[in-house]
Amino acid sequence: MSLIEVRNLKKYFGSSDRPVRAVDDVSFTIERGETLGLVGESGSGKSTIGRTVLRLVDPSGGQVLYRGDDISALSAERMRKLRSKLQIIFQDPYASLNPKMRIGAILGEALSTHGLHPGKAAREKRVAELLDLVGLRAEHASRFPHEFSGGQRQRIGVARALAVEPEFIVADEPLSALDVSIQSQVINLLADLRERLSLTMLFISHDLDVVEYLCDRVVVLYLGKVMEVAKTDALFERALHPYTRALLAASPKPDPTIASEHVALKGDIPSPMNPPSGCVFRTRCPHAIDACAQHVPVLEEVEPGRWSACIRKEIVMMKVAA
Amino acid sequence: MDAPRLAVHHLSTSFPTEGGLVRSVADVSFSIAPGKTTALVGESGSGKSVTSLTLMRLLAKTANAQVSGEARFVTREGRSVDLLQIGEREMRALRGNQLSMIFQEPMTSLNPVFTVGEQIAESVRLHKGLDRSAALAHAKRMLELVEIPAADRRLHEYPHQLSGGMRQRVMIALAMACDPTLLIADEPTTALDVTIQAQILELMRRLQRETGMSILFITHNLGVVAHHADDVVVLYAGRVVESAPVRPLFAAPAHPYTQGLLACLPGKARQPGQPRPARLFAIRGQVSSPLAPPPGCAFEPRCDQAIAACRHAIPELLVNGSSREARCIRVTPVAISEAA
Numbered sequence: 146m147s148l149i150e151v152r153n154l155k156k157y158f159g160s161s162d163r164p165v166r167a168v169d170d171v172s173f174t175i176e177r178g179e180t181l182g183l184v185g186e187s188g189s190g191k192s193t194i195g196r197t198v199l200r201l202v203d204p205s206g207g208q209v210l211y212r213g214d215d216i217s218a219l220s221a222e223r224m225r226k227l228r229s230k231l232q233i234i235f236q237d238p239y240a241s242l243n244p245k246m247r248i249g250a251i252l253g254e255a256l257s258t259h260g261l262h263p264g265k266a267a268r269e270k271r272v273a274e275l276l277d278l279v280g281l282r283a284e285h286a287s288r289f290p291h292e293f294s295g296g297q298r299q300r301i302g303v304a305r306a307l308a309v310e311p312e313f314i315v316a317d318e319p320l321s322a323l324d325v326s327i328q329s330q331v332i333n334l335l336a337d338l339r340e341r342l343s344l345t346m347l348f349i350s351h352d353l354d355v356v357e358y359l360c361d362r363v364v365v366l367y368l369g370k371v372m373e374v375a376k377t378d379a380l381f382e383r384a385l386h387p388y389t390r391a392l393l394a395a396s397p398k399p400d401p402t403i404a405s406e407h408v409a410l411k412g413d414i415p416s417p418m419n420p421p422s423g424c425v426f427r428t429r430c431p432h433a434i435d436a437c438a439q440h441v442p443v444l445e446e447v448e449p450g451r452w453s454a455c456i457r458k459e460i461v462m463m464k465v466a467a
Numbered sequence: 468m469d470a471p472r473l474a475v476h477h478l479s480t481s482f483p484t485e486g487g488l489v490r491s492v493a494d495v496s497f498s499i500a501p502g503k504t505t506a507l508v509g510e511s512g513s514g515k516s517v518t519s520l521t522l523m524r525l526l527a528k529t530a531n532a533q534v535s536g537e538a539r540f541v542t543r544e545g546r547s548v549d550l551l552q553i554g555e556r557e558m559r560a561l562r563g564n565q566l567s568m569i570f571q572e573p574m575t576s577l578n579p580v581f582t583v584g585e586q587i588a589e590s591v592r593l594h595k596g597l598d599r600s601a602a603l604a605h606a607k608r609m610l611e612l613v614e615i616p617a618a619d620r621r622l623h624e625y626p627h628q629l630s631g632g633m634r635q636r637v638m639i640a641l642a643m644a645c646d647p648t649l650l651i652a653d654e655p656t657t658a659l660d661v662t663i664q665a666q667i668l669e670l671m672r673r674l675q676r677e678t679g680m681s682i683l684f685i686t687h688n689l690g691v692v693a694h695h696a697d698d699v700v701v702l703y704a705g706r707v708v709e710s711a712p713v714r715p716l717f718a719a720p721a722h723p724y725t726q727g728l729l730a731c732l733p734g735k736a737r738q739p740g741q742p743r744p745a746r747l748f749a750i751r752g753q754v755s756s757p758l759a760p761p762p763g764c765a766f767e768p769r770c771d772q773a774i775a776a777c778r779h780a781i782p783e784l785l786v787n788g789s790s791r792e793a794r795c796i797r798v799t800p801v802a803i804s805e806a807a
Contacts, residue, residue: 186660187631294753295511324510325687326750329731333746351661354690354734358743395665397690399732401713409669410662413630429662 146213147174148313148345149198155206156193165417167193169369170207172444175313180339180346182360182377184353184392188417189366191349192236195315198347199231200224211313229259229309236318238298242290248276248301249286255308275304279334296327303334307342315347320355332359353396357381365389368417368425371444374452385453385461388426424455432460470541471498472649472681473522478536478551480514480521486758488533491517493705495536496784499649499698502675504682506696506713508689512754514705515685519651522550522683523568524558540566543648564594567642571654573634577626583610583637584622587644594645609640613670632663636670643674650675653685668695689732693717698790701725704754704765707784711791721793723773724750724766764795772797 154171157164168190175181183191196202198209200216208215216227235241242251252272256262262271273283279300290298299319306314316335320328336359339346350356356363356377363380365373365388373386384390391410410429415421421428427437436456444454447461455461480492492514499505507515517526526532538550543565550558550566570576578586587609588602597605603622610618613636626634635655642650652671656664668691675682684696692699693713700710701722709722720726729735730748752769761767763778770777776796784792 186662296753325689325728326510326731327753329733329747329749330751332733333749336746352733353661354732358733358747391662395661397665397668397688397694399689399693399717399729399735401693401717403693409665411666413632413663414660 148177148212149175150210151198153207154197154204156197156202157205163418166369166420167417168197171371173364173374175345175347177345178343179362180348180360182356182363183347183349183366184351184356184363185366186351186414188368188414190369191366192317195317195347195349199233199315230312232306232309232311233315233317234302234306234319237322238295238302241302242298244290248288252305252308255305259309261309275308278307279304295323296330299323299331300334313345317349353393368415368420370425372426372454376450379451385447385451386455387430387432387460432457469501472501472541474498474539476537478518478521478538480517481533483531489757491705492521495707497700497710499681499683501681502679503697504684504695505698505700506684506686506692507700507702508686508692509702510687513702515702516653519653519683519685523562523651563590564645565647566649567647568651569638569642569655571657573631573638574626576638577634579626582623582625587641590641590644609644612643613640631659632666635659635667639670646678647680649681651683704760706765706794709793715791721798722795723770
């Protein structure tokens with residue numbers, strides 16, 4: 146059984162006649178110990194999926210199964226009990242720590258909410274352990290968030306998520322507010338902790354290089370729909386879906402000797418309030434044909450473990466000349 | 468080689484603060500040849516944006532910035548002027564005209580209460596003396612130049628009606644309206660998605676090819692630098708730590724900071740056909756506070772190659788050959804020439 150299974154998840158915002166289809170019929174699984182990458186551009190629904198999986202927002206349709214149980218149907222009381230198993234690291238380490246609370250209180254609150262390590266001494270000991278775990282020092286517990294740099298704050302965000310010994314963590318763009326030299330410190334920290342604590346992770350990012358480095362499998366999203374699902378190595382070796390190919394081509398590699406491919410996509414990402422009929426990517430797809438406007442393409446298994454939602458099979462299966 | 472369009476010598480910008488004088492930019496020198504792109508690379512607080520704002524003389528008066536050094540700009544008429552010395556009138560005549568700038572966040576740098584057409588027209592009316600209708604016609608041509616579809620209609624729209632990518636195109640149209648010879652682009656694609664970033668970079672490249680303008684490209688994104696710069700200047704804590712043409716820099720970075728910056732990129736970590744390394748290279752620690760800089764090399768507290776002598780004095784920029792410099796006492800001139 147998968148640790149997390151997302152089935153036909155939908156999240157619509159706004160009025161019922163013309164809603165914003167932030168997440169539209171998305172399904173995937175996350176196996177125990179796996180890190181699944183969720184990639185896509187603005188408006189692809191990746192953050193909304195992350196929040197819906199944790200039920201920080203309620204889905205408009207579909208199910209999220211944790212160890213086979215549908216968490217979208219749980220009572221508030223049972224959900225609260227479960228939250229210690231399901232945690233999140235937020236994007237902005239400046240906005241996600243209460244500026245009026247000391248670090249010890251921020252971490253201690255997570256413990257007391259779930260009744261872990263009761264008693265002042267036990268709690269302080271655990272806070273010190275957590276700070277040590279993320280590469281900070283015990284005396285940092287008495288400081289306020291503003292006394293830390295961005296990278297250190299993100300370490301505190303990681304410590305807070307880990308405080309309650311979760312099994313599963315959603316990391317929602319945890320690196321995008323950080324400078325490059327600090328990013329690699331936090332990447333190493335996440336990789337270490339994942340190993341030591343056998344965490345399962347949903348890693349949300351727009352940075353393909355980071356996803357390639359950290360994730361086992363990748364789900365590529367566009368305008369609330371899944372375009373492609375594949376093992377990381379296979380995806381970066383040979384992307385099948387035209388959108389994934391364009392996304393990879395658009396991401397500049399830090400090496401001036403690699404000629405940049407010119408498959409630049411034309412136009413803008415359409416509005417999720419008024420998505421194109423049929424395939425949502427067809428308005429920017431270099432391979433679109435009339436039939437693409439007729440039907441929403443089905444996510445099909447095109448190779449073992451590889452899924453793609455595109456009706457142009459001959460394009461998808463075409464070997465790309467290296 | 469042509470005389471540089473812009474030659475910056477020993478530029479320093481300091482700000483008095485309650486905690487003391489902060490030297491945001493210290494002794495920075497670089498130049499940009501006509502038709503070329505120089506990238507200014509650095510992390511938060513490295514001084515790259517302060518450099519561009521100092522050159523454009525756009526620092527807020529209330530900041531009481533103390534500026535020294537020289538910035539020689541060759542005008543379209545072939546006159547050499549010091550951007551830091553000329554009078555405000557003369558600067559106003561150059562700014563938005565021969566020298567223009569695009570910013571990171573197109574939403575906050577466009578005026579929300581004017582249509583995009585009016586904003587572009589304003590600059591050509593001011594600098595070229597065109598009348599209202601000629602200026603608006605020019606604005607429409609500029610929108611077409613930056614490949615905005617239905618320019619006729621877009622001309623009369625407000626910034627909030629446009630997507631992020633479209634707004635950045637409008638910013639570029641505005642900057643290009645008077646046919647500048649130097650464009651300063653401060654993180655122009657940082658707020659954009661990658662597929663839109665690719666479009667904007669391609670557009671800037673095309674405009675540079677067509678007009679021969681020079682570009683000062685300020686960014687923290689080394690992938691963008693690799694493909695869009697001719698020369699690279701790496702800043703750390705307000706100082707140039709290394710400068711080199713783009714290919715030699717990426718092939719063999721000389722300064723330990725540049726080496727670390729490239730080594731810690733996840734996209735660089737993996738060689739084709741090899742498994743990914745278990746750990747990424749990481750530069751330890753963080754940038755020192757500008758109020759308490761280390762006595763010697765600013766990078767010394769984070770540097771794996773540091774020796775005791777690194778703490779004694781700020782290293783000089785060592786020049787080697789015609790095109791490479793590095794501020795590090797551990798880099799011998801020989802090593803640089805081998806690397807080049």
